[in-house]
Amino acid sequence: MSVLHRHRSLQLLLLLTPGVGYLLFFFGTPLLSALVGSFQLEDGTFTLNWYQCIFTRASTLRGLSTSIYYGTMPVLLSLTLSVPLSLLLRRSFLGRKLFSGLYKLPLAVPGIIVGLMVIVVFERGGFFDRLLAPIGFTLPKLVRDDWGIGVILAGAWKQVPFMTLIITSAFAAIPEDIRHAARSLGASRLKTFLFVDIPLAMPGITAAILLTFIGSMSSFAIPDIVGPPTARPLSVLMVQEFKQGRFEQVYAMGMVLSLFAIIVLLAYYSLTSRIGHDSRKGEQS
Template sequence: MNEGKVKLTTLLLCLLPGVGYLLALFGLPLLRVVYGSFTSNEAGAAALTLDTWAQLLANPVFTDGLWFSLWLGIAPTIVSLMISLPLSALMQANESSRNLFGTLYKIPLVVPGIVAGFLVLIILDRGGMATRLLAPFGIALPRLVRDEWAIGAIIASAWKTVPFMTLIIAGAMASINKDILAAARTLGAGRLTIIARIQLPLAQPGITAAVLLSFIGSLGSYVIPSLLGPTYPLPLSVHMFDEGFKKGNWPMVYAMGTLLSVMAIAVLLAYYAIIGSLGRSKAAKG
């Protein structure tokens, strides 16, 4: 019995630094945000109230902003994934491609997000560089900046996200045992087969981490949607600052932050469910 207690105590002590760090820097602030969303700025209001949530969910400006926030989180992530997956695979092909693409994809890393936004604005806005270059050929670009689909914001977000996503996915692919790839080639597997049936499944943890980080970053972005997005709807990240922080309405800031977090968790759970379903389907076929 004493030996068991000693082992349990040792285990708890080993977990304390990591668990304590998560609780202190993530758990407690998150609880504070959730608690704050049920408070009110109005004098004489109850200690805990649903008034802030009622104002938030009853206002179509905020609900439209929520769905727009999800769009600005999901769309750049999908675009970045479609670019990062083949780019990461190409980097594993040989030393030359690794050196070439390994240098090119890192260039956006040193460019701040607001600078990336201004670059997209200068190039793709009406009267911008792209419009002037294509005008002599009679080619007119569609509206890509401040349009209703926020195409310019998606391009800028993806441009900044691709390097981070590629860095993670390429690292996951590079960690795959080379003997497995050599054995597949020996058995007659082509390059595309190796990518689809070996590299992508084995790199799935890295791909999931890349998707998670990219989605959260795009979901909470403020600068790029403010600069390149439409005037309506605005994402909740912009409303949090303009309607909450600027006006000192902290309960509304907390409520919007909580709602964004809940929706982010829901999207990520859906992602895990889809990945798990695809994995079970492949296993059943195999």
């Protein structure tokens, strides 16, 4: 039995080797190179100066907080729109197929185009401002404002279809028998949604939050075009440092962003494992 088990383990290892080798070479090698470079001076001497610059300079500290802010706010806005949209897509209505195709269009639009669209539509003197002018209304400053409202709107518009796809799949994976059982036991539609659908779909919802957060936090084009010039996220500061030839500083900034992404990833796995443990415990009881 042990020989058969070892044979299967070896066979599985051989099957996984091409994919794992590809990931290690094309993703692991650049990441390791950037990590090593972030601890080196130009002559190869070990140093912590690049990380010290990040956590001591006011511009980079603000850039770090801005990156987290731009990672969090669009996700929250996208989530409040994606969950109702996912529930709507579960129903049958006239034009559902057309609507199901149209709401995915932002997925095909590059971030730089989204930023330019926000400028054209929401800038003072833009489309909406001129549309509201005859009735005496003017839009507040939504482009390059201190709160980054334009960045949040553009990021949410770009992320809603992606998040909706994941959450819709998570809701669709819940057996209808469970919902019918909850309703037959006296639960209302709202209670069934809150206490049955949401907990069972939580792994998919948290996965959508994780992926959109990482994408928003590392976004460059939208914050660079629409964001305020006084608060630049680390992704934009990285490009500025790259243009000036300070590659070691770029590596360090990239490692800091990667660290926050890893922390969010670990929190995701911790949350999903806890949810899975609680659901198994509930089934046993």
